[in-house]
Amino acid sequence: MKLAIIKYNAGNIRSVLNALERLGAEAEVTDEPEALRRADKVIFPGVGEASTAMASLRQNGLDGVLRSLTQPVLGICVGMQLLCAHSEENDTEALGIVPVRVRRFLPADALLKVPQVGWNRLFNLRSPLFAGIDEGSYVYNVHSYYAEDSPYTIAHCEYGLTYAAAVHKDNFYGVQFHTEKSAATGDRIIQNFLQL
Amino acid sequence: MLAKRIIPCLDIKDGRTVKGTNFVNLRDAGDPVALAAEYARQGADELVFLDITATVEKRKTLAALVHEVAHTINIPFTVGGGIRSTEDVSALLAAGADKISVNTAAFDNPGLVSDIARMAGSQCVVLAIDTRLEDDGEWYVYLQGGRKKTDVRCFDWARQAVDLGAGEILLTSMNHDGTKTGFALDITRRLSDALPVPVIASGGGGTMDHFADAFTKGAADAALAASVFHFGEISIPDLKAYLKEQGVEVRL
Numbered sequence: 214m215k216l217a218i219i220k221y222n223a224g225n226i227r228s229v230l231n232a233l234e235r236l237g238a239e240a241e242v243t244d245e246p247e248a249l250r251r252a253d254k255v256i257f258p259g260v261g262e263a264s265t266a267m268a269s270l271r272q273n274g275l276d277g278v279l280r281s282l283t284q285p286v287l288g289i290c291v292g293m294q295l296l297c298a299h300s301e302e303n304d305t306e307a308l309g310i311v312p313v314r315v316r317r318f319l320p321a322d323a324l325l326k327v328p329q330v331g332w333n334r335l336f337n338l339r340s341p342l343f344a345g346i347d348e349g350s351y352v353y354n355v356h357s358y359y360a361e362d363s364p365y366t367i368a369h370c371e372y373g374l375t376y377a378a379a380v381h382k383d384n385f386y387g388v389q390f391h392t393e394k395s396a397a398t399g400d401r402i403i404q405n406f407l408q409l
Numbered sequence: 410m411l412a413k414r415i416i417p418c419l420d421i422k423d424g425r426t427v428k429g430t431n432f433v434n435l436r437d438a439g440d441p442v443a444l445a446a447e448y449a450r451q452g453a454d455e456l457v458f459l460d461i462t463a464t465v466e467k468r469k470t471l472a473a474l475v476h477e478v479a480h481t482i483n484i485p486f487t488v489g490g491g492i493r494s495t496e497d498v499s500a501l502l503a504a505g506a507d508k509i510s511v512n513t514a515a516f517d518n519p520g521l522v523s524d525i526a527r528m529a530g531s532q533c534v535v536l537a538i539d540t541r542l543e544d545d546g547e548w549y550v551y552l553q554g555g556r557k558k559t560d561v562r563c564f565d566w567a568r569q570a571v572d573l574g575a576g577e578i579l580l581t582s583m584n585h586d587g588t589k590t591g592f593a594l595d596i597t598r599r600l601s602d603a604l605p606v607p608v609i610a611s612g613g614g615g616t617m618d619h620f621a622d623a624f625t626k627g628a629a630d631a632a633l634a635a636s637v638f639h640f641g642e643i644s645i646p647d648l649k650a651y652l653k654e655q656g657v658e659v660r661l
Contacts, residue, residue, distance in 0.1 A: 227505055231479050261530060320605075328532055330577065330607050331630065332412040332454055332660045351412055351660040353485060355532040371410065394485045394507065396449065 293387025479505020526574025589615025
């Protein structure tokens with residue numbers, strides 16, 4: 214199987230690659246449109262600020278390439294947010310693949326810290342991406358923005374409100390949490406993606 | 410709700426863990442990678458590697474170690490100790506570290522906090538503070554591993570660092586560190602209640618009750634300890650089961 218990771222200015226490409234290596238999968242990190250189109254699966258990582266990440270994609274023409282992909286694509290963290298329509302982070306027009314808005318956590322509860330940093334639980338799992346994962350499993354999160362709940366939600370998470378911990382539309386999947394840093398649960402989700 | 414985090418800390422010198430461990434199933438207890446993997450397997454939520462290597466030359470072994478850890482464990486880890494510049498940070502992040510902990514260098518040059526936050530995001534910057542309660546009833550910042558006192562109050566420096574972009578505070582009470590008499594609940598709670606970022610309690614954890622207190626009375630988001638874990642006085646699975654019984658949310 215040919216696995217490609219989209220090369221742009223995302224901060225967690227290395228850790229996604231490490232996770233794949235731990236699981237015995239090899240991946241090519243590339244920004245070549247042809248290599249991305251040829252791959253059987255594509256991972257779209259992301260750590261950082263949405264508008265900068267989006268600008269980096271546009272500069273390399275990767276926004277159009279991403280939209281045109283037909284094989285399974287997995288967006289992680291900011292990668293997932295950029296699959297959505299719009300992010301409140303610096304008022305960013307995202308890729309618009311999943312018609313969902315990304316909003317900032319507004320801590321009405323003083324105890325709610327932003328960014329959300331740490332292990333939180335997944336609920337209402339409904340996708341082959343979560344095969345073998347129990348309801349209430351913990352995954353590792355680091356983020357200040359979240360995708361709104363919608364018909365495209367395939368997992369919920371609670372942090373002051375209910376938001377989409379994962380989304381799915383057609384061949385595009387996105388997870389808000391860092392599946393590459395989420396212990397055995399995260400490893401299983403990556404394996405599930407590789408088997409889609 | 411977020412789970413409260415349990416974080417073992419490994420002291421590293423010249424690429425080896427300094428304090429011994431009594432993990433009988435580890436062939437080489439000084440190997441930080443084997444130790445890290447064992448903690449991850451036991452359910453540690455995160456790891457901290459604190460490099461206490463003296464010389465710049467020998468620090469190169471740190472990046473190699475970080476690289477190996479990143480290829481082995483599947484939970485987040487922080488690297489700290491002697492980090493002075495964004496170049497130091499870049500090298501460690503490239504090797505696979507998730508977060509960077511800064512202490513003395515950040516106090517001497519607060520711009521380092523904002524520089525790292527701008528380069529890698531606030532979630533990457535853990536500000537470590539060593540603090541001591543003085544006779545005047547105030548907690549003060551100490552530098553250089555606790556050897557140098559400053560006139561700056563812990564609370565003031567923590568707030569300034571958060572304003573500069575620190576994403577977490579790793580708070581070590583020198584009054585409690587090594588005593589196994591419990592964490593410094595008052596200053597931990599004060600920071601946690603006032604600051605919009607997670608606070609990691611460190612120093613003094615000796616019993617499972619101490620950890621429960623850090624989370625309930627101290628309002629800590631995470632608790633860090635070294636020797637009680639290394640010497641098997643408290644096992645992480647037992648600790649987490651106990652915390653759950655006490656009504657503390659933990660990842661089991």
